[in-house]
Amino acid sequence: DQQVKQNSPSLSVQEGRISILNCDYTNSMFDYFLWYKKYPAEGPTFLISISSIKDKNEDGRFTVFLNKSAKHLSLHIVPSQPGDSAVYFCAAPHSQGGSEKLVFGKGTKLTVNP
């Protein structure tokens, strides 16, 4: 049962335009979300997070929006740059039955074309 879903395996945008990466979740107990960015041959790196007490968090060109009623979050990158080309993972901490872990989506590969 996939609790964090990224339904778009890939996304291609032009440099300077907005990139919107989407993530849906099924567990209403999730109250904190993280986005990671991964370049080929490197480990994922933390990008931005959002707590469920907020509906928006902004860091430079990156903004994450959270819609709790829809169980949906999105990462906006404005303006997109070729260096943003990477795989983006959405994740949520999950605690159940003594198990504590970070649940990841399958990722969306973003390509920003010059």
Added chain:
Amino acid sequence: EAQVTQNPRYLITVTGKKLTVTCSQNMNHEYMSWYRQDPGLGLRQIYYSMNVEVTDKGDVPEGYKVSRKEKRNFPLILESPSPNQTSLYFCASSFRWANEQFFGPGTRLTVL
């Protein structure tokens, strides 16, 4: 420099030959975890450790062992590797389990 290191970065081995992938962090983090990344499946957790001597199974623990004798090290052991364990492995650490995790550079393992 704060980092998570993994060794080796690349390994080709044969079925049944025991191997260990080391992981070390210098940030005094309590939580450490191992993931494998496979095409179309994203990152799946293998094992995690909340602190020294405390380890637990993740989503895909079969065929793997771990130990956490010291806070900084969290080795991943494959007692009898099989071809379905061919994958890209990442070690990660964080101060607490729900905090942002810092990932190592990855170990690409091929089991023939």
